Amino acid sequence: MGDAHHHKPQLAGLGELAARLRNCARRVTEPRREILRALRDGAHPMSPKQVHQALHDTCDLATVYRSLHMLEAAGMVKRFDLGDGVRRFELLGEGDDGHHHHLVCKRCDTVVEIDDCFTPALEQRIASRSGFAGVTHRLEFFGTCPACQTA
Amino acid sequence: MGDAHHHKPQLAGLGELAARLRNCARRVTEPRREILRALRDGAHPMSPKQVHQALHDTCDLATVYRSLHMLEAAGMVKRFDLGDGVRRFELLGEGDDGHHHHLVCKRCDTVVEIDDCFTPALEQRIASRSGFAGVTHRLEFFGTCPACQTA
DNA sequence: CTGCATCCTGCAAATCATTTGCATCTGGGA
């Protein structure tokens, strides 16, 4: 650790992102380019509303929702659920399944990326015991960040 | 394991539940009694709508929401988030913090209770590395149940 | 380079889950 987060496509060029879009037989539109740029530049998962604001209202919120949905189906972004009723999205690197976790401050919503995953053994055990196939998991941590502890 | 799930208050009498309510300086009303009964009888976490339906519309949906909110604050039920946009609640045994996890079938929404949890040492490591305090976690598993695998 | 079918977008209205205002009702202590 200490290096760049492995799950952040180190500033993939927008050209490359457009190429990935085309490979999915999807059109490269202005809103989509901007949404990808916002996700690429933003640290941590972003909500549709945050993305929309980052775009300074250059496109409709509905378009943001539709685009994120499409990008998710295309495997270009991954959806996270941090407990409040809001979806968050992160850009995925090429070929990256984006599996990782977060540590969220209950008071200020600060997000820390957690690149380690501790559950493969547990997941395996749960799968064999239950007979379920293709078992995955969603794991998020919550606590109080240093700043909020003093405040 | 193999025994009853530790987190299910083995059919606590409604009288005992009413007593717990009174200890919180809350009134024991008909809707609340019925909601507690529904949660006690239902296996697995129930959504407000499911609780409402189990009550055969003997009280308003808003009352179910308000009651569940109150019961959560009173530490009598615990809220879970299984990934769809719907809250689920489980009845808690006296003194039980209810920390546990679930395995959900992506196709039929069948829920399996998971009493297993990974070692607290890992959570501890995350806490010390980040400087966060009071770190907890939310963990749910997803997969395809045996029945849905064949179908 | 231009035309065109197709896919996208903006806008507004519709859904869904959850919350809230308010008038009315009721549980349970006095």
Added chain:
DNA sequence: TCCCAGATGCAAATGATTTGCAGGATGCAG
């Protein structure tokens, strides 16, 4: 039994996300 803080019903308000529709832009064909 009386009283009133607290609870409920009902309906309207919120907030997030989706959808119908008519007009607009993209990218392949010509």
